[in-house]
Amino acid sequence: MRYxxxxxxxxxxxxxxxxxxxEDKDYLLTRIGDAYFAIDNACSHMGGxxxxxxxxxxxxxxxRHGSVFNxxxxxxxxxxxxxxxxxxxxDLRSYPVQVEGTDILIGID
Ligand code: FES
Incomplete structure (x- = not known):
């Protein structure tokens, strides 16, 4: 895993x-409280x-059609x-997120 x-x-x-x-892929990065999360940005239905x-x-x-994801x-x-x-x-893929100083890093393949 590379961050x-x-x-x-x-x-x-x-x-x-x-x-x-x-690297040619979009991720949805969110913050809830003090935690950060990353999932695929493209909906698994038709890519919204x-x-x-x-x-x-x-x-x-x-x-696009209202599907709801965690x-x-x-x-x-x-x-x-x-x-x-x-x-x-x-289900979409989720990715590990790390914080180093002020940088947010996503673990990708
Ligand atoms: S593209 Fe997301 S629900 Fe259809």
Whole structure:
């Protein structure tokens, strides 16, 4: 596992979110309390950008069809709907986050 610098701590207040691009992939980086979390930014349904949706506590809502994910674990909390039918959506990958001084690092492959 390689840890790559993703942001600085001053960029995220409690309840905040960032979209960070590392090596051609976007990650949703969030802060809840004093803890930081990283998951895939692209929704597993049709790739909606979770950064562009609402962050409600530890839940990220996909702006395209409303699927809800746990930003701590990447797990689906609730699938969204398309034409009144629940969409097929899978858990997102979550990534370990470390803080070194004022740097936030995400552990990627
Ligand atoms: S793209 Fe996210 S729910 Fe459809």
């Amino acid at each position: 790559v610098k993703a942001a600085q701590t001053k960029q995220l207040t409690d309840g905040g979110k960032l979209k960070v691009r590392l 950008s979770l950064y562009d949706g609402q962050l409600q506590g530890s839940q990220a809502v996909c702006p 930003v701590k674990t990447g797990q689906v909390i609730k699938p969204g709907k398309l034409f009144m039918i629940s969409v097929r959506v899978e």
